[in-house]
Amino acid sequence: MYLHTLRELQLLGTDSRPSLHLPAYRPELSALMTVLLNTKSPIQRLRHTLRATNLVPAERGLLIVDALDALPDGAREAAIVHLFETNAVGYLSPPKAAEVTELYAKVALAPRFSGGMFHRLGEQRAAWVYICEALFPRLDPDDPEDNLQANAVASLVERRRLKTAADALFAFDSFTQAREGLRREPDRVLPGASLGAKTYVHYNGLRECMAPGTPAQWKHHGVAVRVDIEAVFRRASPKTLSAELGIDVAQIEARARELPLPDVCLILPSKPEHPLLGDDRLTTLTLLSKRVGSAWIRSQRPELEFARPTEESLSLLVPPQFASQLSLGKRDAS
Secondary structure, eight states: OOOOSHHHHHTTOBOSSOOTTSTTTGGGOOHHHHHHHTBSOHHHHHHHHHHOSSOOHHHHHHHHHHHHHHOOTTHHHHHHHHHHHHTGGGGSOHHHHHHHHHHHHHHHBOOOBOHHHHHHOGGGHHHHHHIIIIIGGGSOTTOHHHHHHHHHHHHHHHTTOOOSHHHHHHHHHHHHHHHHHHHTOOOOOOOOOOOOOOOOSOBSOHHHHHSTTSOOSOOBSSEEEEEEOOTHHHHSOHHHHHHHHTOOHHHHHHHHHHSSSOSEEEEEOOOTTSOEEEOSHHHHHHHHHTEETTEEETTSOOOTTOOOOOSSEEEEEEOGGGGGGOOOOOOOOO
16 A cells, blocks of 8 residues: 555654755755655665655765665665666756765675685684674575575675674565565565584685586576667767767667666676677767666766777666566577
8 A cells, every 4th residue: 555645644753853855955845855854764665665656866875864764784785776776766866866876786786705804804713703604595596586685795805895793684574674674565474494603715706606517597686688789889989989880979868768677776896698688889979878887767968078988898787577578589509
């Protein structure tokens, strides 16, 4: 059931103290947004923000950022995954979307630890030992959801966010609770079989961590698609090339609207086995000119002064919820 009215949201119970985010924006705020900003639970606030029908995009984006800032470790990573799965990340401003994409990359792709990093953890090593010995054995390496959870916790260790076993357990449980709270699914029963206590010096995904040498069936969150970059894009400046091809900003914006992609996609290292999204120059220029850091952002104004690309192809990660929209071309045989 979606919540549409101010009265329905008031019945949820709100905090009477004013939000720190309200003063600068109060003249522009709708009554609904005011109530949402004062809703106690950040997950509840985020869920209702995404479902409310009478918010303008700027208000929705502000509420999403406010909720993310209020979430604890683990829950924040789960919420970011949800934003990509629902395409709600497109409500964020391009700079904020690019920032959130950097965090999404840590969960959607397995972060990699080296042995050297493990030995540099210092006081945080206790958290990693607890994760390896008590938490990872509760997860299934073939379950995509469990891989996301493992990557989220591992990324928090990599970013030095967890110091104790209690921190690790809280982040682990927060991820589960946030995923279930946002999707309103019943509690998921984790596998109870233990693989035995073991601490992993390296991390390259849950499967490699728990069963070294076993091929991983889960590689990333969704489908990776690529666009090949012709040599001409590496020889001429983008601005010169667009003029030679007769491609203007309006055409780029039109192609961006046509592409069967979510509003924000993570850019990842391209591989020949990634299927082709398109092979025309307008599509290539559309992807390159709306690139912000490691993100492709549909709402980003095309930038034709970007540096010449050095790579021969560009790949985007499309969450599984959007994979069915793709009309993909061939994979390279090499």
